[in-house]
Amino acid sequence: xxxxxxxxxxxxxxxxxxxxxxxxxxxxxxxxxxxxxxxxxxxxxxxxxxxxxxxxxxxxxxxxxxxxxxxxxxxxxxxxxxxxxxxxxxxxxxxxxxxxxxxxxxxxxxxxxxxxxxxxxxxxxxxxxxxxxxxxxxxxxxxxxxxxxxxxxxxxxxxxxxxxxxxxxxxxxxxxxxxxxxxxxxxxxxxxxxxxxxxxxxxxxxxxxxxxxxxxxxxxxxxxxxxxxxxxxxxxxxxxxxxxxxxxxxxxxxxxxxxxxxxxxxxxxxxxxxxxxxxxxxxxxxxxxxxxxxxxxxxxxxxxxxxxxxxxxxxxxxxxxxxxxxxxxxxxxxxxxxxxxxxxxxxxxxxxxxxxxxxxxxxxxxxxxxxxxxxxxxxxxxxxxxxxxxxxxxxxxxxxxxxxxxxx
Ligand SMILES: N[C@@H](CCC(=O)N[C@@H](CS)C(=O)NCC(=O)O)C(=O)O
Numbered sequence: 001x002x003x004x005x006x007x008x009x010x011x012x013x014x015x016x017x018x019x020x021x022x023x024x025x026x027x028x029x030x031x032x033x034x035x036x037x038x039x040x041x042x043x044x045x046x047x048x049x050x051x052x053x054x055x056x057x058x059x060x061x062x063x064x065x066x067x068x069x070x071x072x073x074x075x076x077x078x079x080x081x082x083x084x085x086x087x088x089x090x091x092x093x094x095x096x097x098x099x100x101x102x103x104x105x106x107x108x109x110x111x112x113x114x115x116x117x118x119x120x121x122x123x124x125x126x127x128x129x130x131x132x133x134x135x136x137x138x139x140x141x142x143x144x145x146x147x148x149x150x151x152x153x154x155x156x157x158x159x160x161x162x163x164x165x166x167x168x169x170x171x172x173x174x175x176x177x178x179x180x181x182x183x184x185x186x187x188x189x190x191x192x193x194x195x196x197x198x199x200x201x202x203x204x205x206x207x208x209x210x211x212x213x214x215x216x217x218x219x220x221x222x223x224x225x226x227x228x229x230x231x232x233x234x235x236x237x238x239x240x241x242x243x244x245x246x247x248x249x250x251x252x253x254x255x256x257x258x259x260x261x262x263x264x265x266x267x268x269x270x271x272x273x274x275x276x277x278x279x280x281x282x283x284x285x286x287x288x289x290x291x292x293x294x295x296x297x298x299x300x301x302x303x304x305x306x307x308x309x310x311x312x313x314x315x316x317x318x319x320x321x322x323x324x325x326x327x328x329x330x331x332x333x334x335x336x337x338x339x340x341x342x343x344x345x346x347x348x349x350x351x352x353x354x355x356x357x358x359x360x361x362x363x364x365x366x367x368x369x370x371x372x373x374x375x376x377x378x379x380x381x382x383x384x385x386x387x388x389x390x391x392x393x394x395x396x397x398x399x400x401x402x403x404x405x406x407x408x
Contacts, residue, residue, distance in 0.1 A: 024072025159188035333404035
């Protein structure tokens with residue numbers, strides 16, 4: 001006789017239940033949310049859910065997973081080998097269910113466009129996620145699995161809820177900073193129980209980034225918009241209007257500078273910074289009649305959490321500046337430590353205004369811009385931003401540089 005029907009979708013909380021049903025080769029059918037029986041039995045409309053024989057109904061992912069393990073093997077070690085271990089299995093499952101996937105989803109859903117974006121809320125969620133992940137990281141420093149040296153349902157279930165966090169949030173740098181959780185997660189997704197459901201897993205390099213909706217396009221200037229009345233349109237043009245000519249970058253109008261920026265970028269990449277590159281910059285590159293220098297600070301340092309996340313923020317900003325990269329060069333650093341850090345840096349910008357260079361990045365207004373005159377203090381600041389070998393002075397305090405990026 002059929003052992004029942006399990007209702008799951010692609011949602012993370014259903015992964016463990018489906019994996020257990022498959023692992024124990026249960027006679028359980030798998031159905032989705034559109035099944036009539038599901039819709040009448042579970043008004044909360046959540047995944048996973050289970051209907052067994054004689055009208056037995058069960059919701060809540062922890063309960064469903066435990067029930068399915070018991071259906072497969074009522075003395076399975078997956079539930080621990082004694083009462084204490086069983087309690088710990090429940091503890092880790094509960095922690096993952098109430099803290100990991102919840103905070104994870106509060107961060108990745110707004111970032112990937114599945115929920116409205118609010119920077120503060122995302123940062124808070126990432127911070128809360130980090131706090132709970134630190135508990136896993138510490139536990140897994142000395143233990144192979146969550147409850148001890150043997151795999152339990154806690155590992156299968158918790159790892160299945162970490163999947164979405166790795167899918168969207170945990171890039172290379174995160175993984176390097178969390179070696180124990182990463183090692184454990186890799187073990188789990190390679191284990192036949194989860195591998196059967198998840199398949200080959202591809203890790204992402206950098207966390208998903210919020211892409212702000214495009215600003216509304218300004219109406220095209222009249223002279224470009226007005227078509228010549230007398231010109232008969234060709235058939236192809238009628239079907240598909242010719243694309244608008246690519247707008248020129250406003251800084252193109254300034255013409256070629258005396259010193260090509262690319263040469264400086266090569267010198268900076270290839271030569272010793274203090275010995276060669278910095279003197280070259282002041283001698284050959286910086287001409288105040290053609291270029292301006294800017295000190296750029298992130299406005300919301302008090303909202304920053306992990307230094308690697310601050311550095312990712314800078315990376316995202318630089319990616320969004322790519323349309324202006326021909327007209328500027330810059331270095332930004334993250335100074336301080338986790339939960340107490342800041343972002344500062346300098347830019348060399350073609351012309352005397354910063355806005356034409358920066359407003360290609362939708363988040364440029366999250367930064368403050370101060371034009372720098374050519375003074376010994378400016379030179380010292382710029383040199384330090386180029387060399388990263390001395391602490392940053394911030395609010396009168398020396399703060400070590402934790403990381404940084406170069407816009408080239
Ligand atoms: N506490 C419940 C939460 C279940 C839950 O929120 N499931 C999500 C999927 S991970 C869901 O079905 N959300 C509603 C939806 O997707 O429509 C459990 O552990 O089963």
